[in-house]
Amino acid sequence: MTAITDPQRESFRLSMLLSDTRYRSYTFQFIALLCLIAAMAFLGMNLLSNLAAQGLNISYDFLNSPSGYDINQRPIPYDSQSTHMRAAMVGILNTLIVAVLACVTATVLGVFAGVLRLSNNWLVRKLMAVYVEAFRNVPVLIWILIIFSIMTVSLPAPNAFRGETPAASMIFDAFAFTNRGVYTPLPLMGPGAWFVVLAFVASIVGIFLLRKYAVQQLFDKGRIVPTFWPSVALFFVPTLLVYFLLGRPITLEYPVLQGFNFQGGIQIRGSLIALWFALAIYTGAFIAENVRAGIQAISKGQTEAAGALGLRPNRIMKLIVLPQALRVIIPPLVSQYLNITKNSSLAIAVGYMDITGTLGGITLNQTGRAIESILLLMLFYLVISLTISTVMNIYNNSVKLKER
């Protein structure tokens, strides 16, 4: 009879690196690491010898030298004597401006279209399907170029607004749509204007507190506190009161035709509008699909159960379906926001001066610092992407269904 004993513990042999699964993973990782290092070394050596052959080096000094070019949309003070660094900052701000504008518009459009795609109305449903399919299946670059052509080709030149019987006229004497951009009134902040802004912010906070209080009262004492009309009143009354009491500190500066162009007001350039609306409409189509999928993901039993409890349809939507649907909708929504930010780099096709247009465009071409510029450019987009996805992960973990 043989006794069952533990197999004799083998001492480590070199061949076990290949044959024993316990050690084989180390071999593989070592090989992978070697390959990586070899590839890096190969690329690095090539880079060094190429740079040496062309008498170049890697240096970021160019960021501190004067840029020598103008940027037509400047959120912060900038002229051609400013540094390349400053130009890149302007570019970053312009990127953020168009990204935020497009995100907000795309969300509104997408939620609207997504809800209407589930409407009872056959015609509306079909129209929204046509919108979604038409915009999802055509490259965003083509949409940007189409809207840019509308802005620059179809709209009248500023001098069409001139004369006794002008070919074009301003809307409400405040908005002018020209091929050089859209002109809107600019709010001028007089002394005391900040109090008005402060009052407005305070009343918004007040509305939130009121709603919170109402919910608390409902849960604690079963008392229903009216919120709708008080909210409306809170929204308008304090701000207007402060505004008139301080003697109307905020005035509007209207754009006026002077010489060959409009002066005053805010000029929104055609390139910004093209980028903004093309990104918004294109991404809106994707968001519409996300919203639809999110609402459809909530099982019908939830709606029916809520109906059985006696809730009315709008309350069912607000209290039962939407909070659950949001959990499904928000993650893809945020990745659409990321897509908007990344797609805003297409600005370069219409000459909008975002970070790709300044740092990756003119700065690169003027200084010839291709590696440095593109590295910084990628770093910027990476930082934005990673920040948003980190925030996203935190949110996802907080709304995750807690299963015990």
Next chain:
Amino acid sequence: MSDTHAQTVAFVRDTVIPQKAPPALEAGAVKWVRTNLFSGWFNSLLTIATIYVIYLALSVLVPWIANGVWIANNIRECRDIMQGSGGGCFAVIADRWQQLIFGFQYPSEAYWRPSLAFLLLFIAIAPVLFYKVFPRQMLVLTAIYPFLAFYLVWGGTILIPVMVMVGIGLGYAAYTRLVNRSFTAGLFGGIAVAFVAWWLGRYVTGAAPTLLALEPVASRDMGGFMLNLILGTVCVSLSLPLGILLALGRQSNLPVVKGICVVFIEFVRGVPLITLLFVANVVLAYFLPPGTNFDLILRVIIMITMFSAAYIAEVIRGGLAALPKGQYEGAESLGLDYPQSMRLIILPQALKISIPGIVNVAVGLFKDTTLVSVISMFDLVGMIRGPILASTDWNGVYWELFGFAALLFFIVCYGISQYSQWLERQLATDHR
């Protein structure tokens, strides 16, 4: 009870009344309209608003298409013919369709070659797309197609693609011989055999460089929609295997491999494609050995392939994660090693789940191929913005050209997404 009734009820019907038609308002088209379009005041308002929107769109579109001018030599002639009727100047498409489709440098006597390659594409992918309809033997055509398409589009002697194909065939034969012993041996043996075959093949092609040669066309002469299609198909098919490898790497429990894959995927997904194209355009040359000179199209293919591989890897990772753990454990308990369990158990299922996602990535990538126009390559959008709109003949014909481009992309992308939805229904194995 029944007795009392017998006296009070004078008449009891003993036959069934013939069925009446439903009220006119509750049947047929009228009912459909009432429930679907005018079920309430809000719905009716919505319907009227929608009809107005459709009317506005049609009132521009219909005259634009109906009064369109198809024969003219330039935009001024077009305008003379139209006399302000609001029609479109479609003559630009009739005049320049070769440029829009093939680019402006592809030799015109060779247009049949990419056209034939395009038609053959359908024959080649049909057995993959509709695998239930077409016999499996047709997959041979799919395997031959890439080489045939290369031969047709780029030209040159037929020996180059044939030799490449022979190398791959021999490598595959060696792989099937050795894979039963060990996957690693099969893989490396196959690769080694293929390289030896290619190395020997060089002498064969060198011996007869003009055998069955088509006129060679350089990559930089490709353009138009053809370039979009080439970039789209080549990059998607190359990025699929790369994406699978990256996904497996990211799921693996070897920290070094996993780290490399995570960093690569997150980096590529975090930057816009345009920056990667800039890299291809101006930076990549610095990282290649001095003296090597890739053409731009090849560099662009490398970068776009990396880009889509990262996205496909994430889709496939989703598929891998969605598989129940029992599948992994089951494969292990059968005694399969890692390559076997992946090839035979995990990947077939994971890839099946990932198909819709992969198709989405492919459609997105195909649309993104228009970005190459930014780095001055003349794809469809590049052709429109460059040579055509800049020419004195057609300067100012925006809507017709962009509309044409949008239509081409719409047809391809909508077709693919409809196919993907159909396939999803076909593959649905969960019986709901």
